[in-house]
Amino acid sequence: MTYATFAWRNLTRRPVRTTLTAGGVALAVAVAVSLGGFNLGYRNAISGSIEQLGFQVMVMAKGCPYEAATLMLKGGTGLIYLPEDAHEQIRTDPDIAEITPIFIGIAEKQGFALDGSPAASSFAILTGVDTPSFLAMKPWLQLKTGRGYDGGRWFAPGATNEIVMGYEVAEYEQRKVGDTFYATIVPHGSVEPRQHAFTVVGVLERTGSQDDGTVFLPLHVAQQLFARDGELTIIGIKLREFNAIRMREFEGRWLKIPEVQVVSLEQVKGALVSLVGTAQTMVAAVALIAILVAVIGVVNSILMSVHERTGEIGVLKAVGANRAQIFRLVWFETLLICLAGAIPGSLFAAGAARLTDAALRAVLNIGVSQSLVRITPELLGIAILGAVILGLFAGIWPAGRAASLRPVAAIRSGE
Amino acid sequence: MNNQTLITGRNLHRHYQRGSETVRALDGVDIDVRAGESVCILGPSGSGKTTLINLLSALDAPTSGELIIGGRRVDGLAEHELVNIRRGLLGYVFQQFHLIPTLTVAENIALPLLFLGRRVDPADTQRVLEAVGLADRAGHRPNELSGGQMQRVAIGRALMIKPRVLIADEPTGNLDRATGEAIFDLFQTTVSEQGVALVLTTHNLALAERCDRTLTLADGKIVAP
Ligand SMILES: Nc1ncnc2c1ncn2[C@@H]1O[C@H](COP(=O)(O)OP(=O)(O)O)[C@@H](O)[C@H]1O
Numbered sequence: 016m017t018y019a020t021f022a023w024r025n026l027t028r029r030p031v032r033t034t035l036t037a038g039g040v041a042l043a044v045a046v047a048v049s050l051g052g053f054n055l056g057y058r059n060a061i062s063g064s065i066e067q068l069g070f071q072v073m074v075m076a077k078g079c080p081y082e083a084a085t086l087m088l089k090g091g092t093g094l095i096y097l098p099e100d101a102h103e104q105i106r107t108d109p110d111i112a113e114i115t116p117i118f119i120g121i122a123e124k125q126g127f128a129l130d131g132s133p134a135a136s137s138f139a140i141l142t143g144v145d146t147p148s149f150l151a152m153k154p155w156l157q158l159k160t161g162r163g164y165d166g167g168r169w170f171a172p173g174a175t176n177e178i179v180m181g182y183e184v185a186e187y188e189q190r191k192v193g194d195t196f197y198a199t200i201v202p203h204g205s206v207e208p209r210q211h212a213f214t215v216v217g218v219l220e221r222t223g224s225q226d227d228g229t230v231f232l233p234l235h236v237a238q239q240l241f242a243r244d245g246e247l248t249i250i251g252i253k254l255r256e257f258n259a260i261r262m263r264e265f266e267g268r269w270l271k272i273p274e275v276q277v278v279s280l281e282q283v284k285g286a287l288v289s290l291v292g293t294a295q296t297m298v299a300a301v302a303l304i305a306i307l308v309a310v311i312g313v314v315n316s317i318l319m320s321v322h323e324r325t326g327e328i329g330v331l332k333a334v335g336a337n338r339a340q341i342f343r344l345v346w347f348e349t350l351l352i353c354l355a356g357a358i359p360g361s362l363f364a365a366g367a368a369r370l371t372d373a374a375l376r377a378v379l380n381i382g383v384s385q386s387l388v389r390i391t392p393e394l395l396g397i398a399i400l401g402a403v404i405l406g407l408f409a410g411i412w413p414a415g416r417a418a419s420l421r422p423v424a425a426i427r428s429g430e
Numbered sequence: 431m432n433n434q435t436l437i438t439g440r441n442l443h444r445h446y447q448r449g450s451e452t453v454r455a456l457d458g459v460d461i462d463v464r465a466g467e468s469v470c471i472l473g474p475s476g477s478g479k480t481t482l483i484n485l486l487s488a489l490d491a492p493t494s495g496e497l498i499i500g501g502r503r504v505d506g507l508a509e510h511e512l513v514n515i516r517r518g519l520l521g522y523v524f525q526q527f528h529l530i531p532t533l534t535v536a537e538n539i540a541l542p543l544l545f546l547g548r549r550v551d552p553a554d555t556q557r558v559l560e561a562v563g564l565a566d567r568a569g570h571r572p573n574e575l576s577g578g579q580m581q582r583v584a585i586g587r588a589l590m591i592k593p594r595v596l597i598a599d600e601p602t603g604n605l606d607r608a609t610g611e612a613i614f615d616l617f618q619t620t621v622s623e624q625g626v627a628l629v630l631t632t633h634n635l636a637l638a639e640r641c642d643r644t645l646t647l648a649d650g651k652i653v654a655p
């Protein structure tokens with residue numbers, strides 16, 4: 016027999032109490048792991064989504080950078096526009112590797128929302144792009160092939176009613192190459208909606224980004240349909256060399272155009288991360304309380320068990336246990352109870368990550384498609400290690416009390 | 431069997447403080463325990479038997495007087511130092527058996543080895559189980575045993591460390607007459623076969639007469655050698 020098995024036997028003596036105590040630990044660990052997973056996953060999802068944009072810098076009309084951020088990721092409302100000649104000026108910048116002008120507009124589509132997903136909403140994001148520069152920015156965009164998609168292509172020069180659909184929106188609208196897609200647009204300065212029929216000339220493969228929910232059309236067609244000739248929503252830019260210094264230099268050069276601001280996607284990332292910062296702090300506080308309660312539960316449960324076994328501990332001392340050994344035994348019990356909670360708790364959090372993700376999405380619609388909760392083996396390892404360390408601390412007091420019991424008094428009180 | 435003195439107590443006092451009053455539970459006791467002999471401590475309830483036996487088994491230290499166990503001075507030691515005196519030398523049997531309820535008979539018997547850091551040799555456990563007559567109960571839990579069987583387990587636990595002195599405080603006090611006698615027989619066999627010394631307390635005069643020596647305590651003093 017070892018200390019561990021002896022300690023375990025002691026815990027099984029009060030199965031209900033042990034289970035409840037370990038359950039408290041499990042809960043605390045599950046909350047902590049979920050929070051950690053959210054921290055990891057959220058950053059990851061934002062980084063992923065931003066990478067999928069293909070550019071590191073964007074130029075947009077002056078406004079709130081938060082808005083800019085969500086706008087880019089969701090194609091949100093409240094669009095503001097900048098003059099197209101800014102693009103003509105900025106493209107001459109020597110540091111630019113790639114640059115593409117983008118026009119975004121919202122159209123109403125036929126059908127209605129069945130669920131809350133962007134593809135299912137009754138609005139469609141229409142993105143006007145300059146095909147050559149846009150594809151240079153996003154070389155990974157692939158046209159779908161196979162039955163119903165063969166012959167897929169980007170717009171023919173001069174075409175006015177051709178569109179390319181993102182994977183999800185095509186799926187949801189059940190459109191294939193050659194089909195017609197109807198969208199209703201209210202042109203700028205008018206109240207009269209106009210319906211347009213477009214021909215689907217290509218459908219994109221899944222990218223896992225906001226592009227999946229987007230309908231693409233030629234830049235100038237989009238500008239005309241929305242009656243915003245010579246206006247852009249953003250200009251996406253990839254610099255030859257991207258770092259903070261280059262970025263500042265670039266920004267400085269283009270401060271002179273009064274209507275625009277230069278936003279680095281690093282800034283956008285920062286803005287998005289801090290957007291949920293408060294929420295995360297609150298969850299962290301809850302997790303901290305849960306951990307505190309669990310630790311108190313463990314201390315209390317082990318103290319009770321030491322108290323109940325006073326006589327027995329005296330007997331152990333009488334048969335040769337010294338202080339250190341009694342300390343170790345009770346310490347082991349604390350450790351075991353923490354592990355018995357931490358392991359199932361962290362596994363539960365890992366198993367429930369999808370649920371957590373869905374719950375977070377319900378309260379936090381930031382339009383990233385990747386999972387918001389990312390639970391890695393390292394995270395689980397840290398959680399379990401943390402529980403062990405807390406267990407070691409929680410065990411000090413009860414173990415110390417047990418170790419300092421005087422055998423004669425202990426045996427007498429146990430009779 | 432040699433005549434080596436294992437325990438020597440001279441003018442042992444053990445006083446307890448009960449409020450402002452001092453209880454002289456032991457009031458000047460002299461005692462010697464030699465290898466291979468059985469010593470019985472008789473006396474009415476409250477006469478100081480348990481107090482004395484706790485001193486002899488190094489569970490407690492005397493208030494004053496000289497106490498030598500296994501050649502080492504005990505008086506003046508702190509509680510946490512006493513464990514080093516009793517370890518490996520003394521085997522203790524309680525009136526209330528005090529078995530660990532979650533451990534099997536075999537595990538209870540082997541428990542002291544865990545604290546001595548000795549490996550458990552199953553052959554040793556088996557030998558002790560046979561010696562105390564519980565070979566067929568190795569896997570049972572204490573709550574599945576009778577009182578006599580529980581005391582046999584406790585004796586087995588005391589014997590497992592191969593002690594020089596077996597100390598038992600009213601080991602038959604919780605047992606019926608016949609069972610008590612059987613347990614006493616087991617003690618005597620152990621003494622004669624393994625050469626350990628035995629110190630026990632009892633109310634039972636018939637059992638006391640079967641010991642090599644009898645001491646009678648009254649009010650913390652030895653009244654008859
Ligand atoms: N821890 C203690 N505190 C105070 N008085 C005690 C304590 N232990 C024993 N006594 C007293 O010491 C005397 C001897 O007790 P004890 O050794 O238990 O006697 P016995 O075992 O012969 O019945 C009794 O009067 C008892 O009340």
Ligand SMILES: [Mg+2]
Binds near residue numbers: 479
């Ligand atoms: Mg007594």
